[in-house]
Amino acid sequence: MILKKDCFWQLVGISTGLKILLIPANHSTDFEVHRNWLAITHSLPLNRWYFEDTSEWTLDYPPFFAYFEWLLSQVARFVDPRMLIVENLNYESKATLYFQRLSVTAMDLIYVLGVRSCLSALGVVKGSQQFFAGSLLLLLNVGLIFVDHIHFQYNGFMFGILLLSISALIRQRFLWSAFTFAVLLNFKHIFLYLAPPFGVYLLRFYCLEQANVKGGSFWRSLFKLLAVGLAPFVVSFGPFWNQLPQIMSRLFPFNRGLTHAYWAPNIWALYNTADKVAANVLKTASAGPSTTSGLVQQIDHSVLPTITPSMTFGLTIVFMLPILLKLFKSSKKQSPLMFLRAVVLCACSSFMFGWHVHEKAILMCLIPLSLLTLVNREDARYAYILGIAGYFSLFPLLFDIDLYVPRYSFYLSYMGFIAIPLYEHIISRLLGLHIRLPFMPLLLTSTYSALGVVYFFGRYYLYAMGVSWPKVAAPKATATYSSSAKRKRKTK
Known part of the structure; x- marks a missing residue:
C-alpha cells in the first residue's frame, strides 16, 4: 500500500x-x-x-x-x-x-x-x-x-x-x-x-x-x-x-536514594515490594524513612540488604557486557541492527539496575526500540510488550485529576490496559482502601510495570543474543535494514 x-x-x-x-x-x-x-x-x-x-x-x-x-x-x-x-x-x-x-x-x-x-x-x-x-x-x-x-x-x-x-x-x-x-x-x-x-x-x-x-x-x-x-x-x-x-x-547527587519518589518499574521496584511484604509478614518496622513515603531521600530496607550505588553500577556494567561483545563481533551487514539492539539493551540495563532511576528514563529504551519495529517483526513484538508496561508506568507523573481523561485516552489508543485504573478509581473507593492504603495504586503501578519491563528485558536480551531458550518464535520474512535499503535504491 x-x-x-x-x-x-x-x-x-x-x-x-x-x-x-x-x-x-x-x-x-x-x-x-x-x-x-x-x-x-x-x-x-x-x-x-x-x-x-x-x-x-x-x-x-x-x-x-x-x-x-x-x-x-x-x-x-x-x-x-x-x-x-x-x-x-x-x-x-x-x-x-x-x-x-x-x-x-x-x-x-x-x-x-x-x-x-x-x-x-x-x-x-x-x-x-x-x-x-x-x-x-x-x-x-x-x-x-x-x-x-x-x-x-x-x-x-x-x-x-x-x-x-x-x-x-x-x-x-x-x-x-x-x-x-x-x-x-x-x-x-x-x-x-x-x-x-x-x-x-x-x-x-x-x-x-x-x-x-x-x-x-x-x-x-x-x-x-x-x-x-x-x-x-x-x-x-x-x-x-x-x-x-x-x-x-x-x-551526580548520590544522596537521593535508590529509588525515586514514585518507583520506576525496574528490579528495585520489585525489591522494594518484596521488602515491604517481608516486613509486614515478619512484623518488622523500618528505623528510617519507608520506601513508600513518596519522598526523595536515602532509605534503609527493613528486611532485605540495603543497596548501595556501587552495587547498582556494577550490575549495570555486568548486564551491558554481553550485548556489547555481541555487537563487537557482529558482521558489517548486520551491525546496524545489532547496534540498535545494543542501544536498547544498554538503556534497559541502566533502567533496570541504575541508582535513583526516574520513570521517564524508560523512553531511552522505547524510542530506539520504535526504530527496530520498522525493520523486524520480532523486534516489534517485543516493543509492544515493553510499551504496555513502559507507557503505563508514566501515569504517576500525571497524577492530577484533570489529567485522567488525556492520560487514559492517549494510553488506551496505544495499548489498552485498564485493570489497575479500575482498582484505583472505582474498587478502592468503594471499599474505602484509598484512605487505609493511599500508596497502593502507586505500588501496584510500579510492581505491575516492573514485571512487564523485567519480562521484556530477559526475553529480548536472549533474542538479541541469539539464544534459543526459552523458545522465541523465529523472525518472519520482514524488511531488514539491508533489504529495505535495497528496495529504496530500486525505487529511485
Missing part, C-alpha cells in the same frame, strides 16, 4: 496541533524547575550558575543545557521579565505558561528532523505503510507527549539529537555521529548510559576498519575520533573549569 508522500508533514502538523491544545494542561514541578533555570542563567553571572540555591530546584544539567536556558531567557525577557527574577519562586503568569509550553513544542523541530533522518537511514520508503507507521509511532509518541507536553520537560529535542547521531552512524558518517552524541551528553548526562554501544561500534567499524584499509591508520582514526568527541566537552565545560567538583556534585 502506498500513501501520500507528504504524510510525514501531515503527521507533524497533527502532533504540533495536539501539543498546542495541551498548553493549558496541569503540569508538574518541573515547570518551576525550568523557570528557575531561566532566571538563574539570565540574572546571575556564569560563575554563580551552579552555586545558586535560592530555590530547591538547583541547576543540575550539564552546561550546554544551561546555555540553552540562557538563550531562551533572551526571548523570555520580552514576554514577561518577572519570570526571570530568581526570588520569584513558583511564579506562573499566563505569558510564562505559554512561553515555556511553546518553547518545548518549537524545540521539537529537532526531534522531527531526527525522526526523518532515521527513517531515511534505515531505508524506509517514503509513502509506504512502513514509513507511515514509523512516522506515527515516533511523531505521536505517547510517552513524549506525557513527559514533555503535560508533565513538562525538554526531552524531545534531546531525543532528536540522539536520532541524528544514530542515523549518522548507520550512514557510516562516524565522526559526525561521535560529535552529535558528545553534544547530546553535554545537554543531558543520563545519555551516558548509551555511550558504550556508540564506543564499541566506532572502535570496531571505524578505527579498526581503517587499520585494514590501505593507507589507513588505527591511531590516526582514534585521534580524530577523540578530537571530535572531546571538542563539545571543552566548549561546554571550559568556562567552568575551576568549578568542576561543584558541577559534578550537582550532576
Whole structure:
C-alpha cells in the first residue's frame, strides 16, 4: 500500500496541533524547575550558575543545557521579565505558561528532523505503510507527549539529537555521529548510559576498519575520533573549569536514594515490594524513612540488604557486557541492527539496575526500540510488550485529576490496559482502601510495570543474543535494514 508522500508533514502538523491544545494542561514541578533555570542563567553571572540555591530546584544539567536556558531567557525577557527574577519562586503568569509550553513544542523541530533522518537511514520508503507507521509511532509518541507536553520537560529535542547521531552512524558518517552524541551528553548526562554501544561500534567499524584499509591508520582514526568527541566537552565545560567538583556534585547527587519518589518499574521496584511484604509478614518496622513515603531521600530496607550505588553500577556494567561483545563481533551487514539492539539493551540495563532511576528514563529504551519495529517483526513484538508496561508506568507523573481523561485516552489508543485504573478509581473507593492504603495504586503501578519491563528485558536480551531458550518464535520474512535499503535504491 502506498500513501501520500507528504504524510510525514501531515503527521507533524497533527502532533504540533495536539501539543498546542495541551498548553493549558496541569503540569508538574518541573515547570518551576525550568523557570528557575531561566532566571538563574539570565540574572546571575556564569560563575554563580551552579552555586545558586535560592530555590530547591538547583541547576543540575550539564552546561550546554544551561546555555540553552540562557538563550531562551533572551526571548523570555520580552514576554514577561518577572519570570526571570530568581526570588520569584513558583511564579506562573499566563505569558510564562505559554512561553515555556511553546518553547518545548518549537524545540521539537529537532526531534522531527531526527525522526526523518532515521527513517531515511534505515531505508524506509517514503509513502509506504512502513514509513507511515514509523512516522506515527515516533511523531505521536505517547510517552513524549506525557513527559514533555503535560508533565513538562525538554526531552524531545534531546531525543532528536540522539536520532541524528544514530542515523549518522548507520550512514557510516562516524565522526559526525561521535560529535552529535558528545553534544547530546553535554545537554543531558543520563545519555551516558548509551555511550558504550556508540564506543564499541566506532572502535570496531571505524578505527579498526581503517587499520585494514590501505593507507589507513588505527591511531590516526582514534585521534580524530577523540578530537571530535572531546571538542563539545571543552566548549561546554571550559568556562567552568575551576568549578568542576561543584558541577559534578550537582550532576551526580548520590544522596537521593535508590529509588525515586514514585518507583520506576525496574528490579528495585520489585525489591522494594518484596521488602515491604517481608516486613509486614515478619512484623518488622523500618528505623528510617519507608520506601513508600513518596519522598526523595536515602532509605534503609527493613528486611532485605540495603543497596548501595556501587552495587547498582556494577550490575549495570555486568548486564551491558554481553550485548556489547555481541555487537563487537557482529558482521558489517548486520551491525546496524545489532547496534540498535545494543542501544536498547544498554538503556534497559541502566533502567533496570541504575541508582535513583526516574520513570521517564524508560523512553531511552522505547524510542530506539520504535526504530527496530520498522525493520523486524520480532523486534516489534517485543516493543509492544515493553510499551504496555513502559507507557503505563508514566501515569504517576500525571497524577492530577484533570489529567485522567488525556492520560487514559492517549494510553488506551496505544495499548489498552485498564485493570489497575479500575482498582484505583472505582474498587478502592468503594471499599474505602484509598484512605487505609493511599500508596497502593502507586505500588501496584510500579510492581505491575516492573514485571512487564523485567519480562521484556530477559526475553529480548536472549533474542538479541541469539539464544534459543526459552523458545522465541523465529523472525518472519520482514524488511531488514539491508533489504529495505535495497528496495529504496530500486525505487529511485
